[in-house]
Amino acid sequence: MDDDAEKTYTWETEYERTWEAIQEDEQGSLQAAIDEIGQKNRRKRMRERKSNIRLGMMRHLFLIVDLSKAMEEKDLRPSRLVCTTKLVENFIYEYFDQNPISQIGIIVTRNSRAEKLTDLGGNPKHHISALQDSLKCQGEPSLQNSLELAYQSLKHMPNHASREILVLMASLTTCDPGNIMVTCQTLSARSMQCSIIGLAAEVYLCKKVCKETKGQYHVVIDEGHYKDVLMQHVTPPPALADAEASLIRMGFPHHKEDAMASYSMSQTGTDQAELSTKGYLCPQCKAKYQELPVECRLCRLTLVSAPHLARSYHHLFPLPVFAEKQIDQPSCCAACEQSLERLTMVYECPDCSQMFCMSCDTYIHETLHTCPTCLNLTNQ
Numbered sequence: 001m002d003d004d005a006e007k008t009y010t011w012e013t014e015y016e017r018t019w020e021a022i023q024e025d026e027q028g029s030l031q032a033a034i035d036e037i038g039q040k041n042r043r044k045r046m047r048e049r050k051s052n053i054r055l056g057m058m059r060h061l062f063l064i065v066d067l068s069k070a071m072e073e074k075d076l077r078p079s080r081l082v083c084t085t086k087l088v089e090n091f092i093y094e095y096f097d098q099n100p101i102s103q104i105g106i107i108v109t110r111n112s113r114a115e116k117l118t119d120l121g122g123n124p125k126h127h128i129s130a131l132q133d134s135l136k137c138q139g140e141p142s143l144q145n146s147l148e149l150a151y152q153s154l155k156h157m158p159n160h161a162s163r164e165i166l167v168l169m170a171s172l173t174t175c176d177p178g179n180i181m182v183t184c185q186t187l188s189a190r191s192m193q194c195s196i197i198g199l200a201a202e203v204y205l206c207k208k209v210c211k212e213t214k215g216q217y218h219v220v221i222d223e224g225h226y227k228d229v230l231m232q233h234v235t236p237p238p239a240l241a242d243a244e245a246s247l248i249r250m251g252f253p254h255h256k257e258d259a260m261a262s263y264s265m266s267q268t269g270t271d272q273a274e275l276s277t278k279g280y281l282c283p284q285c286k287a288k289y290q291e292l293p294v295e296c297r298l299c300r301l302t303l304v305s306a307p308h309l310a311r312s313y314h315h316l317f318p319l320p321v322f323a324e325k326q327i328d329q330p331s332c333c334a335a336c337e338q339s340l341e342r343l344t345m346v347y348e349c350p351d352c353s354q355m356f357c358m359s360c361d362t363y364i365h366e367t368l369h370t371c372p373t374c375l376n377l378t379n380q
Contacts, residue, residue, distance in 0.1 A: 058161040058248070059102035059236060060120055061095070062150040063088070063168070065131070067110040068141040070171035070200065076223055080170050080199055081137060083223055088131065088168070091230050092124045098234050100308035101293050105153065106131055107146050111139035112175040114146040120153060122293050143167065143209070144176035147183050147194065154192055160248065165194040165215075166233055172200050180205070184212040193237065197229055251301045253280040253292070264288045265297055319369055322347035322361055334373050335360040352377060 065084065076083040095104060103120040106127055117130040147165065154163045165187070174180070187194055195215035196206045202219050210217035216233075220226040261275040265287050279288040285299040293304040325348055331340045334354035340346055347361040348354070354373040356364065364371060 059099055059164060060154060060157045060161050061164045061166060062105045062107055063166050064107045064146045065168050066141045066170045067108045067137050068139055068171045069137055071137045084168055087227055087230055089128050092127050094234050096124050101304050107149055108134060109141040109146045112142045114142055114149045116149055123291060140173060140175040141171050142176055143174040144180040144183050151187060155190055162237060163192045167196040169196050169206060170199040172203055184209050187213050249301060251283045251303045253283055253303055256281055262288060264290050319365055320350055322349055331355060333357040333360055
């Protein structure tokens with residue numbers, strides 16, 4: 001390793017008294033300082049987000065969860081398993097909220113094997129329920145078996161869609177039947193991206209896998225950092241340069257209620273069906289489904305609603321970062337109307353020049369994805 005790389009180690013740099021930067025407020029609370037640090041980190045990620053790039057809007061993601069004995073460690077509160085379960089639940093709901101025309105599947109690895117809990121699908125409740133019913137930690141994980149299992153499902157997905165694998169790895173070891181680098185070359189050849197989030201320490205093999213497949217590798221510091229790096233995968237990744245650009249056939253079914261009950265197609269890839277009077281009829285083959293979006297199991301037509309496409313719009317044209325500034329006189333937030341004292345840090349919209357507090361700036365960029373005052377002016 002060269003000298004430049006060695007100089008980047010934390011223990012070789014000057015000791016920093018980071019706790020001195022956190023100040024109590026008038027009530028003796030540290031929450032304001034913590035919120036400010038979190039806001040600065042979020043704004044840094046927003047500034048680093050690249051614009052004018054082509055994104056993979058239709059995503060097929062397999063989430064691989066390590067359920068080995070290492071997941072029972074308690075360095076994350078209250079344990080790695082409980083912390084991971086809660087964050088995965090939030091991640092799945094946020095994933096479908098931000099990527100309504102995408103799909104996700106779950107694979108768990110334990111006892112040196114890989115098990116597919118759910119196939120690729122768009123029902124978040126089904127994925128969360130399947131994961132909660134399988135929270136038993138045993139033996140060692142197998143990263144290669146998990147990647148091979150994910151590959152077998154993703155290789156059938158169309159090339160114009162983004163095919164991703166996200167691994168939550170608690171163990172420092174993996175029990176594989178063969179050379180995992182051969183599996184990495186297979187994934188790379190099919191333009192499948194593998195990212196890994198480590199819960200313990202940096203592992204060279206994991207870092208190598210991510211580098212070979214053009215994925216991201218993170219090692220979490222604490223629960224807050226775990227949530228941040230996991231939520232980074234909610235945003236669609238940049239599309240590959242050699243990805244196909246093709247038209248996608250979609251159907252927009254209407255919700256229909258009949259007097260007599262009929263069978264609805266299963267959206268989970270099983271043969272189970274249920275009787276119901278309500279549902280969405282595929283405009284091409286008339287198959288009925290209870291929820292959207294879904295790929296019709298008979299004619300393979302992608303069934304979505306207009307709001308699903310509209311909610312994907314903000315990824316293509318992200319809201320610009322609001323400018324930070326200090327006000328010279330008391331004012332109020334343009335959204336929540338909270339009073340803003342003199343010399344308070346506020347955030348100004350570059351289009352309408354309205355000022356917002358820190359909480360509203362976070363809500364606008366992470367949830368609304370549009371400036372409310374700009375939208376109001378447009379409607380008028």
